[in-house]
Amino acid sequence: TNKDSVYELSFNIQVPSTHKFHTEVVEPWAKLVEEETEGKVKVNIYNSGALGTLSTAYEDIQGGVYDIGYVSPSLHPDTELFPLSIGDLPFGISDPFDSTAVLKPFMEKYMAESLEEVIPVGISGTDSYQLYSEDPVETIHDVKNKKIIASGYQRVDLIELWGGVPVSLGLEEIYTSLDRNTVNQATYTSIGAVGLKLYEVSPYLTKIDMGNTALLFLMNKNSFKSLPADLQKLFEDELGPKFETMNSELYSSASENAINEFDKAVSEDGGRVITLSEKDLQSFKEPAKVVWDDWVKLANDKGFDGQEMMDFFTKTLEEEGLTLPY
Amino acid sequence: MKYFTWIVRTITNLTKWISFFMLIILVPLVTFFSISRSFGVPILGDIELVQFSMVVLIMGSLAYTEATNSHISIGLLVDKFPAKVQIVLDFIAQLCTIVFAFIVCWAFTTKINLTQMSDMLNISFVPFKIFLVICFIGWALEALLKFIGIVANYRTAEKSE
Amino acid sequence: MSNEMIGVLVIITVFVLMFLRVPIAISMVIPASIGIIYLKGWDTLLTAINSVVWSQSYHYTLSTIPLFVLMGQLLFYSGVTDDLFKTFKNWFGNMKGGLGIATIGASAMFATASGSSVATTGTMGVIATKEMLKAGYSKSLTGGSIVAGGALGILIPPSTTFIIYGMITEQSVGKLLAAGIVPGIILTLFFMLTIYICILIKPSLISAPTNYVVSWKERFSSLSSNIWIISLFLLVMGGIYLGYFTATESAGVGAFGAFIIGIVRRRLTLENFKDAVMGTLRTTGFLFAIVLGAFILNYVLVLTRVPNLLAEFFITSNLSTTTIFILIVCLFILLGAIMDSLAMMVVTIPILLPILEIQNFDLVWFGVIIVLVVELALISPPIGMNVFVLKGVTNELELVDIFKGAVIFIIPILALVTLLYIFPDIAMFLPNSMD
Numbered sequence: 030t031n032k033d034s035v036y037e038l039s040f041n042i043q044v045p046s047t048h049k050f051h052t053e054v055v056e057p058w059a060k061l062v063e064e065e066t067e068g069k070v071k072v073n074i075y076n077s078g079a080l081g082t083l084s085t086a087y088e089d090i091q092g093g094v095y096d097i098g099y100v101s102p103s104l105h106p107d108t109e110l111f112p113l114s115i116g117d118l119p120f121g122i123s124d125p126f127d128s129t130a131v132l133k134p135f136m137e138k139y140m141a142e143s144l145e146e147v148i149p150v151g152i153s154g155t156d157s158y159q160l161y162s163e164d165p166v167e168t169i170h171d172v173k174n175k176k177i178i179a180s181g182y183q184r185v186d187l188i189e190l191w192g193g194v195p196v197s198l199g200l201e202e203i204y205t206s207l208d209r210n211t212v213n214q215a216t217y218t219s220i221g222a223v224g225l226k227l228y229e230v231s232p233y234l235t236k237i238d239m240g241n242t243a244l245l246f247l248m249n250k251n252s253f254k255s256l257p258a259d260l261q262k263l264f265e266d267e268l269g270p271k272f273e274t275m276n277s278e279l280y281s282s283a284s285e286n287a288i289n290e291f292d293k294a295v296s297e298d299g300g301r302v303i304t305l306s307e308k309d310l311q312s313f314k315e316p317a318k319v320v321w322d323d324w325v326k327l328a329n330d331k332g333f334d335g336q337e338m339m340d341f342f343t344k345t346l347e348e349e350g351l352t353l354p355y
Numbered sequence: 356m357k358y359f360t361w362i363v364r365t366i367t368n369l370t371k372w373i374s375f376f377m378l379i380i381l382v383p384l385v386t387f388f389s390i391s392r393s394f395g396v397p398i399l400g401d402i403e404l405v406q407f408s409m410v411v412l413i414m415g416s417l418a419y420t421e422a423t424n425s426h427i428s429i430g431l432l433v434d435k436f437p438a439k440v441q442i443v444l445d446f447i448a449q450l451c452t453i454v455f456a457f458i459v460c461w462a463f464t465t466k467i468n469l470t471q472m473s474d475m476l477n478i479s480f481v482p483f484k485i486f487l488v489i490c491f492i493g494w495a496l497e498a499l500l501k502f503i504g505i506v507a508n509y510r511t512a513e514k515s516e
Numbered sequence: 517m518s519n520e521m522i523g524v525l526v527i528i529t530v531f532v533l534m535f536l537r538v539p540i541a542i543s544m545v546i547p548a549s550i551g552i553i554y555l556k557g558w559d560t561l562l563t564a565i566n567s568v569v570w571s572q573s574y575h576y577t578l579s580t581i582p583l584f585v586l587m588g589q590l591l592f593y594s595g596v597t598d599d600l601f602k603t604f605k606n607w608f609g610n611m612k613g614g615l616g617i618a619t620i621g622a623s624a625m626f627a628t629a630s631g632s633s634v635a636t637t638g639t640m641g642v643i644a645t646k647e648m649l650k651a652g653y654s655k656s657l658t659g660g661s662i663v664a665g666g667a668l669g670i671l672i673p674p675s676t677t678f679i680i681y682g683m684i685t686e687q688s689v690g691k692l693l694a695a696g697i698v699p700g701i702i703l704t705l706f707f708m709l710t711i712y713i714c715i716l717i718k719p720s721l722i723s724a725p726t727n728y729v730v731s732w733k734e735r736f737s738s739l740s741s742n743i744w745i746i747s748l749f750l751l752v753m754g755g756i757y758l759g760y761f762t763a764t765e766s767a768g769v770g771a772f773g774a775f776i777i778g779i780v781r782r783r784l785t786l787e788n789f790k791d792a793v794m795g796t797l798r799t800t801g802f803l804f805a806i807v808l809g810a811f812i813l814n815y816v817l818v819l820t821r822v823p824n825l826l827a828e829f830f831i832t833s834n835l836s837t838t839t840i841f842i843l844i845v846c847l848f849i850l851l852g853a854i855m856d857s858l859a860m861m862v863v864t865i866p867i868l869l870p871i872l873e874i875q876n877f878d879l880v881w882f883g884v885i886i887v888l889v890v891e892l893a894l895i896s897p898p899i900g901m902n903v904f905v906l907k908g909v910t911n912e913l914e915l916v917d918i919f920k921g922a923v924i925f926i927i928p929i930l931a932l933v934t935l936l937y938i939f940p941d942i943a944m945f946l947p948n949s950m951d
């Protein structure tokens with residue numbers, strides 16, 4: 030029948046339908062897919078993690094709980110995704126376009142063979158993480174013994190090295206726990222912070238650009254294989270890269286605006302955006318070296334040649350005009 | 356049969372008491388976390404410890420809940436049915452329970468990731484998932500035991516009639 | 517067969533199994549599993565179950581539930597409940613319908629320590645039934661007062677219903693609990709008023725004349741047991757409200773406090789303590805079995821887009837916000853008549869969520885509405901959990917008597933729902949002041 034020629038794909042995202050990632054990336058992309066495939070593929074979007082949370086995203090896509098989704102490789106360091114967690118090393122990559130440029134060759138070199146049950150659609154990232162707090166953070170002493178929300182094992186380690194106490198909480202708990210002072214500070218992207226209205230509860234944003242989170246967009250392999258060959262090729266050559274670009278454009282352009290918006294929102298009540306002196310910033314960056322070194326050790330433990338991977342990574346970083354934090 | 360009952364009860368009691376002590380420990384632990392934080396000394400990984408306790412607490416209570424008939428069901432209609440029909444329906448209910456427990460055990464044994472660890476404290480998930488599987492086996496066995504009991508009771512009732 | 521059709525079939529099968537006395541958790545999980553296998557295959561089912569079972573148990577917010585349940589159990593086994601009833605009897609026993617009013621008052625007070633309506637009903641039922649029948653109250657008024665009082669258990673914080681609702685809708689549990697306080701007090705007064713009016717209209721509801729004389733000295737000395745439970749409530753809710761504790765921490769502190777109270781009053785024996793913990797384990801077991809089942813069912817419903825269809829229907833139908841509100845409340849009343857209240861909530865909220873969001877309903881405020889409708893479901897025939905529980909703990913009352921008496925209490929609940937729709941601030945004032 031006519032209906033059989035339409036392939037329906039489920040796309041699970043963690044944000045509500047009001048979020049810019051939905052309105053400016055996923056929804057337009059779903060439309061584009063429909064147009065480019067002449068209606069043969071229909072993408073159904075599921076919001077607010079309706080089909081699964083980020084913490085089980087990789088297993089869920091592998092098992093076909095949904096067809097398309099994104100994973101944060103640092104949340105799955107015990108799986109084949111581990112190599113990509115290098116992209117979240119603190120003060121490494123801050124811009125989503127850099128995430129694509131640096132991590133794509135990295136993935137092709139170290140993970141091409143190892144990915145099971147999934148097909149990579151694209152790789153990009155969020156905007157850079159900043160620090161939000163109830164009291165101004167101007168030096169590293171202002172984070173000592175503070176409870177700080179962090180996600181991903183590298184940022185958790187870094188906060189411990191700063192002398193803070195990292196806490197991992199679900200997205201829905203960040204606002205309330207800052208409001209209730211059950212945590213004192215949070216690290217989060219500026220676009221995300223404005224989305225969660227963190228300016229209402231933590232009047233200070235310290236601009237430390239501690240790096241972003243790499244986002245790997247994946248499709249379930251069986252779902253992919255069920256498409257006819259020409260459509261598969263379309264996804265690989267056009268739709269996948271297009272998705273990367275759309276995501277990067279959003280996070281790259283909106284980040285500066287978000288910080289300004291935050292500034293405007295808090296300035297009336299005496300809050301502000303804090304820019305650190307080079308010296309103070311350096312004291313935040315310095316401990317990151319241990320996290321980078323630990324990554325090499327961890328990679329060795331997992332049977333990779335950690336140093337060789339790190340060398341390749343830093344070489345690509347430098348080729349892209351980025352510098353190491355220490 | 357005696358031997359089988361003994362095995363089932365042992366599993367149920369074991370998981371029940373583990374769950375029991377987990378709950379007793381959880382109370383002072385959570386109290387301590389909050390007091391400690393109020394005094395400016397937050398504990399690393401406090402939330403994670405509560406999360407792990409929850410897994411133990413919940414899973415450990417499942418078989419015991421079955422053993423004490425505390426899993427809620429709606430008896431409004433069936434209570435009025437003839438005894439034979441009730442037996443058949445109970446058979447379906449217990450069978451469904453056993454099937455569900457079996458699927459969960461299957462899922463957790465085939466999908467287990469032996470290297471998975473928690474973010475903060477690097478606690479391995481593996482012992483907790485093994486405990487989870489044992490608890491679901493316990494639940495299924497309790498359901499089976501109950502079904503055998505129902506049939507046996509029915510037979511004796513039929514004979515005495 | 518279309519996906520939507522499968523979604524509908526799954527829902528129907530869930531209902532059928534439930535009515536065939538299959539445990540509720542299992543009734544949800546079996547049709548859901550078959551649906552997932554049909555749509556996505558066996559491997560996806562295993563993955564989905566693996567994800568759901570783990571992430572719903574490895575859960576921080578939900579740890580509030582066993583801790584709050586334990587708090588109530590400890591207070592019950594420390595004899596605080598007996599004393600509560602005695603106090604209210606001392607103060608109200610002498611007036612028209614006094615024992616009924618005392619039952620409501622004592623239930624409301626116990627609700628500040630108990631997170632569940634069923635537990636509140638069961639606890640108060642044992643004491644209040646004997647006293648009220650002895651004083652010549654009709655069976656229906658006795659039963660009605662107790663199950664209505666018990667229903668307050670989930671509106672007055674702490675409340676397992678609010679906690680589970682908060683988890684499904686991703687709302688702050690602290691705010692939800694705070695939102696229940698004022699409506700809880702109002703509903704308590706409404707219930708008392710209902711009893712008073714009933715007796716005014718139909719004095720024959722009490723066969724023997726009320727003649728209960730207590731000295732003022734006795735009245736005041738009996739207040740002491742209330743001081744314990746009130747201080748515990750202030751500690752728990754004040755801690756959440758002022759931001760000293762998370763909801764989980766306050767539950768831990770509350771349970772710890774209840775334990776201390778039991779020890780200080782020398783009423784908590786080792787045997788009692790064991791019973792309290794075991795009771796908590798049984799509640800934990802059945803509650804979480806239902807939560808796990810509901811989330812697996814929810815997955816197949818989302819997958820088949822049944823919620824979206826319903827939302828689209830409401831959008832295209834161009835109904836006014838008030839009409840939609842009334843429709844939703846009616847839907848819950850209908851479902852509540854035939855379904856367990858917890859199952860009703862965990863199944864329907866995810867389906868309704870898109871509609872609520874489009875209508876711009878405040879989800880904290882709507883939580884209070886839901887809890888009220890769940891209360892209605894708990895006392896209305898033919899399936900009213902509170903009524904079943906009361907029947908279970910007493911031999912003197914028949915189901916018919918209790919339901920007959922309970923139906924009248926639907927009026928104050930609906931009155932409060934209407935009041936909250938017109939003046940949402942009644943519920944929202946406290947949570948909003950937390951910002």
Ligand code: NA
Pocket residue numbers: 626627628629630631632668669670671672673674675
């Ligand atoms: Na309560």
Ligand code: NA
Pocket residue numbers: 852853854855892893894895896897898899900901
């Ligand atoms: Na009902």
